Amino acid sequence: MKRPAACAAKNGVQPSCTPYGLALTLAVLAAGGLAQAGCSSDPTMGYSTRSMYRENISTVAVPIWTRGSAVYRRDVERRLTEAIIKRLELDTPYKVVDKSKADTLLEGELTGYGQRVMSFDPATGNPRDIEVTLFVNFSWTDLRTGEILVHKEKFRATGVYYPTAPFAEDPYLGAEDALDQLSRRIVESLEKPW
DSSP states (O other): OOOOGGGEETTEEOGGGSHHHHHHHHHHHHHHHHHHHTBOSSGGGSBOOSOSSOTTOOEEEOOOOEEOTTOOOTTHHHHHHHHHHHHHHHHSSOEEOOGGGOSEEEEEEEEEEEEEEEEEOTTTOOEEEEEEEEEEEEEEEETTTOOEEEEEEEEEEEEEEOOSTTTOOOHHHHHHHHHHHHHHHHHHTTSOOO
């Protein structure tokens, strides 16, 4: 039996021309076809391949967030603002620009910072892991219309650090974990509603 020219190789048979290779190729193509058949341009009617973010917005202004009077940690609001800007640039189609050039404004206030011991080392009685929780109030406003697109209060995220050996982590690391979680959740809340 003569093989088609596409299946001929210099050193024998190409893997895609074996019966197993052909079956695998057909299975992948069928799965791709079924996946596309389940997609819809309207997310309420099935899966969608459209963007999760609003197409009519391209720029966001993010001024430095403020810190409430109950938060006694220095520069945590600046670190939160930086984390939000990085997350916006990384995960969304939006570009962060100055307020005078922006379509929207994302502003907020860090209202709470708390720590809680999660567990103790039974041998020493020292904390084994400590949870850091951050609370914020924020709003995302369309500067062209004045419409508030998203408004959240007492929005929170937590991070954990391990102060005892062998890790001996600093509380700063727990705060960074919480800031990362909080920035991720804030940016996720900017997705358009289903």
